[in-house]
Amino acid sequence: MSRTVLLFGGIITAALIAILYAALGNDPQHIDSPLVGVAAPNFALKQVGSAANVDLASFRGRPVVLNFWATWCRPCWEEHPLLTQAAQLSDGRVQFVGVVFQDDEKKIIQFLQQRGWAYPTLVDERGKTAIAYGVGGVPETFFIDKNGTIVAKFDGPMSSEALMTNVQKAMR
Amino acid sequence: MKRLLLFALFALLASAQMRVPDAEQFVGPPRGTPLTGAALETESHTLASMLRCPVCQGLSIADSPSEMAINMRGQVRELLQRGFTHDQILTYFEHSYGQFVLLKPKFRGVTSFVWTLPLLVLIIGVAIVVMKMRKMQSVPT
Numbered sequence: 331m332s333r334t335v336l337l338f339g340g341i342i343t344a345a346l347i348a349i350l351y352a353a354l355g356n357d358p359q360h361i362d363s364p365l366v367g368v369a370a371p372n373f374a375l376k377q378v379g380s381a382a383n384v385d386l387a388s389f390r391g392r393p394v395v396l397n398f399w400a401t402w403c404r405p406c407w408e409e410h411p412l413l414t415q416a417a418q419l420s421d422g423r424v425q426f427v428g429v430v431f432q433d434d435e436k437k438i439i440q441f442l443q444q445r446g447w448a449y450p451t452l453v454d455e456r457g458k459t460a461i462a463y464g465v466g467g468v469p470e471t472f473f474i475d476k477n478g479t480i481v482a483k484f485d486g487p488m489s490s491e492a493l494m495t496n497v498q499k500a501m502r
Numbered sequence: 503m504k505r506l507l508l509f510a511l512f513a514l515l516a517s518a519q520m521r522v523p524d525a526e527q528f529v530g531p532p533r534g535t536p537l538t539g540a541a542l543e544t545e546s547h548t549l550a551s552m553l554r555c556p557v558c559q560g561l562s563i564a565d566s567p568s569e570m571a572i573n574m575r576g577q578v579r580e581l582l583q584r585g586f587t588h589d590q591i592l593t594y595f596e597h598s599y600g601q602f603v604l605l606k607p608k609f610r611g612v613t614s615f616v617w618t619l620p621l622l623v624l625i626i627g628v629a630i631v632v633m634k635m636r637k638m639q640s641v642p643t
Contacts, residue, residue, distance in 0.1 A: 364596070456577075457574075459522050466599070
């Protein structure tokens, strides 16, 4: 075999191994959101258990934790007590907002009455808001700073450490 | 009758205040012709075939039965009805989900390798074969 073939073969193999090695540590479920660093898409959605709409822009001036979730999502059940507790502890300094995704309002009310209802929960009919935020699955949480810019996104149920770290980013 | 009218008025007011993020704020006003009928169905399917279902394994939203895909197909259809172009609609979904949502990646950045690498490998392969053949021809038998 000639040296040219060996050289090109070696370069191509090394490049492929390098790409595979670099991708080994990646979580296949995690996709970076292109929305981090840009203005949060605004919306005004109907609040669960009320006829009133809640406008995201009305929270401008304080950090917002925007959590997409659903009652049929088991990991959301695990995450719910943490969010409820954090919302109560923050005492309004950080605004928590839930957006319910592909769900039924009766089930949402039942869930919140049983498991705690500490912040506004909104209904996203036909998932248009979820699509605008690039939501693929639930739970997904966006952290929005006081100027309305998305500073972080978290996929899946959060630990208290992950919640704190991202809230701090939104408070800067 | 009075009650019914009041209820209708209340529902109208509530829906008027409700606002979802609109594609127009990300990709500008519609630049195409609003579609209806058979053209709408054909174009909806074409575009849906180009968008990846975010909750499925490699399926387009045209092929997926998931609720997420149904919602996305609904949005594609609505945007076409309003006169948004293919490019505007793909850009809107890319704005939210990133290039991941495009089943056919655009020729730019790292994804340009997806297009250029196979061609490059083919050219190198052909060059090696040609070189080898020339060498073989030049060797006296």
